[in-house]
Amino acid sequence: MNKINVQLITGIFVVIGILSFSYLAITVAGASFVEQPGYNLSARFTSVSGLRPGAVVEGAGVRIGTVSSIEFDPESFEAIVELRINDGVLVQEDAIAAIRTQGIIGEKYIKIVPGGFEELLTDGMQIYETESAISLEELVSRYIFQTEG
Amino acid sequence: MTQETAIEIRDLVVEYGNRRILNSIDLDIPLGQISVIMGGSGAGKSTLLRSMLGLKKPTSGAIRMLGTDICTASPGQLQEFRKQMGVAFQGGALFTSMTVGENIQLPLRQHTRLDENTIQIMTRIKLDMVNMLPHEHLMPSELSGGMTKRAALARAIIMDPKLLFFDEPSAGLDPITSAELDELIIKLKQSMNMTIVVVTHELESVFKIADRIAILGDGGLILAGTPEEIRASDDPRVVGLLNRTPRQVNVDVDQHLRRLSGLQEASDKK
Amino acid sequence: MKTVESLGSSLLASLEQTGRTFLLLLIIAYRIVQPPYNLYPIVRQIYFIGARSLGVIVISGVTIGMVLGLQFYNTLERFGSVDILGSAVALSVLRELGPVMTALMVVGRAGSAICAELGIMRISEQVDALECMAINPDKFLVAPKLLAGIISVPLLTCVFSVVAIFGGYFVGVVLFGVSEGSYLNGMIDAVVWSDVRLGLVKSLIFGLLVTLICCSKGFYIHLTKSGSLGAEGVSYVTTDAVVISSIAVLFSDFLIGAIL
Structure with a gap:
């Protein structure tokens, strides 16, 4: 397994994880920590x-x-x-x-x-x-x- | 022959729990020579080596290496000292997740700030010294026993150490490969002026490579000297080791029979 | 007399191991702040613990979500409250099942491998070799795994939760015809930030616990009875590591739930 491949796949994983987190925090939890106007x-x-x-x-x-x-x-x-x-x-x-x-x-x-x-x-x-x-x-x-x- | 000492061992006692493995060892290892530590199984060779590498803290005594007493050195001092030392372990101890080349480069990458090109060149020089140049990109699992030892040797000398330890270079190798390895050790001493300590029980290679020999037996130092002195010795334990005669165990026949038949415990209880 | 003795000595041994494990945590915390800093080993471990677990996490997440959707639907239908299906699935996944299931999956997939790897490195003298090269094995071997565990497990938990919510959506909305609006909006109204935060805190702690226990078990194999058994010893400590870290996950899940 070469270096670039590992980094690329790890990067994709981290992005997927952060997107999932954002979905949970912003959409599902209704972003209660972001003040709505x-x-x-x-x-x-x-x-x-x-x-x-x-x-x-x-x-x-x-x-x-x-x-x-x-x-x-x-x-x-x-x-x-x-x-x-x-x-x-x-x-x-x-x-x-x-x-x-x-x-x-x-x-x-x-x-x-x-x-x-x-x-x-x-x-x-x-x-x-x-x-x-x-x-x-x-x-x-x-x-x-x-x-x- | 210069007699500067590289390693001074004074009154070294090492215990595992209550078991005393090494009992008051005094040994000088001269600079720029090949010293061989030999002895039968269980004589304490590996324990002595582990103490010298700073992996096993001795119960008492001192080990002064190139002026540093590694028994009392702080972790920082020990760390600095270890950069001048190379170790080739018995099983190679190569990291299985890295290629041979990456294994060899590891100390350079960790301790120096050399640029990539220099690291590659140095790696190839050392690989060439041990005749492993074509195998740089193999994984350790793809190597034969002799190749593993040579790769481990290349990793041990990558930092150009002053001291090189080699644990059982010929264990598990066929006679030809082990002879090649002996040649390699001699070549290293001559070309890089290293102090080399070899731990082994293979008689053939001992007399081929050794400038000095130390024989251990039952946790103590039996004899230390040049190969000629060892050959001339009439100590029965040395003679026995050299002639490969089995150890004589004096047993009381009656007692032995009792022990075998399990009657001893019964008679003790009475 | 013999049984009392062996009971006592095994109790002492497990206390000793607990102590060693927490000392290892302190050592690593100290080593991490010391230079040199090297990011690539951490990336490599995130790849191993996190990225390579993604498949199993997605599959188990969908399955758990579908099971929850099915069970909650059957129960709620009797009370005529299928409208709260979305919030029921989301809350149980976010607060409990997501963190716990993810941690257990990581134990099985990555934890056992970490433990076996470190155990083999120890018994084949690779750890000694590192020490002799003046490379600190705590920092070089254990620290990247620990950091990667703390980073990967929460990310995997988030993926698990999202996937499980849509697994429930598939069963509830697509198969049983619950209205899409009541599933999604009911969930959005019911879930607040503190639910997501609880799951996140849990998964952080689980990630630390799992990697710490598995690392300590393998790394300190030479200090236990299994150390002298070679390959067999590695199999013993790996089994131990999996059992102990699974129990630690379940027990700490209860503790965190009780405290927070």
């Missing part, structure tokens, strides 16, 4: 059970952003969710952020329901109207409780 909004929920950072933010069923972080506020006992909304998407001041589930056991995502105000939210502002995650067990137990009572 957009602005940040926050929202407070009484429960975000099941929601993960990286989850989708949808408007009218279309992806308009992602959840960048979820933190717990010990004073109000609420969850503060940071949203990254794509540039060009306008969110009104009275828009509603609701946590929903895809199917019965599917992923949790945030649905933005547009409001009627003319004032728009800008970078760093908060969505006040929120609907927390609906827990299936809670619904079921409430139903049972009501029929008994």
Whole structure:
């Protein structure tokens, strides 16, 4: 096996490896480390059970952003969710952020329901109207409780 | 005959675990001559060689080579010293993933900054000295026993060492090839003025090449001197080695029988 | 009494070997930073450990991906959630199966060869010859293999994961008719950078562990009982190296999973 051949094949191997890595990092992992153009909004929920950072933010069923972080506020006992909304998407001041589930056991995502105000939210502002995650067990137990009572 | 010493061995003791292999060896190896270390199997030849190469640390004693005591030398000093030394191992120890030429060039590439042309020329000169020039591009697995030894020799002398060690040059070779190898060793001494240490148990080649002979037996030095002195010796162990008489083992017949029949342990326990 | 004794001595021997292996790592780390730097031996080893393993990695990757696609499809279908097939395949490949399977493949294909090569070099005096030529055998023989392992295994893992994802795609989308969008976009939505990073960290550690254990086993053959057995001894240490490095991969997989 001569030298040039070894180097050529090794080079091809390394290129294939790096291409695979780029595919995984950029396409599959959604390049969460590359900042997409957009602005940040926050929202407070009484429960975000099941929601993960990286989850989708949808408007009218279309992806308009992602959840960048979820933190717990010990004073109000609420969850503060940071949203990254794509540039060009306008969110009104009275828009509603609701946590929903895809199917019965599917992923949790945030649905933005547009409001009627003319004032728009800008970078760093908060969505006040929120609907927390609906827990299936809670619904079921409430139903049972009501029929008994 | 100049009597400058190249290697001075003083009170050398080497042990493997609790087993003492070499017991207080004192030996001088003169500069610019061929010294042969001989002895029967298990006499400690290889251990002495490994100690001289710095591969086996002795328990006590000193080995001064060209002025450096390799037993107390720092790794850096040892490294520097080894650049003046060449070793041809018994099995050749050629690197199987490289061609003969690449094997021989390796020390040059590692230790010098010579340009490619010079390296190629030097490789060919050394290959020519050992009559291996046509075989530069063969792999070690394609070589015969004699060719392997000659290639190993070429690698050992590529850096023009002052000291050359040769472990069992004629082991496993037919008489003609081994005679050619002896010629080669003598040629090397004459043309390159090297100090050569050969470890062997082949009597024929010993008296052909040796300027000095050291005979080891049972971990000690029996005799060291010129070939004439060795021939004239009346030490029974030297005579036995030269005449190839089997070692006489004095055994008590009764005890031997008991040991064979396994009764010894039983009688010991009583 | 005899069994207790032999148990004790083999325990001591394995402790000794563990110590030697980690010392070798320290020695190599020290040697790597010392000049001279020579890149070609590393390229050669990447060729051997990485490039030559590419075929087996692609084949096993496709197979694993197809098996996962099949199994997850059958399970998810019962809950009517075949939409998450893509993310299920991708997550299990990226976080667990990719790094582990790749490391095990490298053990079998390259690790055993590394161990046998070093073992043979040791018993045929080639290592001694290097030392006598004032060439440091740690740096000349072991360091390129170790570096190549650390570089090659993560790259192979990435290739494995990508190929496995498309193996799952083939079974799910092409054979069973899951929609292409839900497979690919579901995967993209579910996988985050930390999943890829976990797989990468694992494969780095596996690459180091596998090459280190295989090198140490072969390189230090003369210090073990097998050292005096010649070719038979090499076969013993090679078997040992494969078994120990496979177990080390599985066990450290659990440890890393637990810590990260």
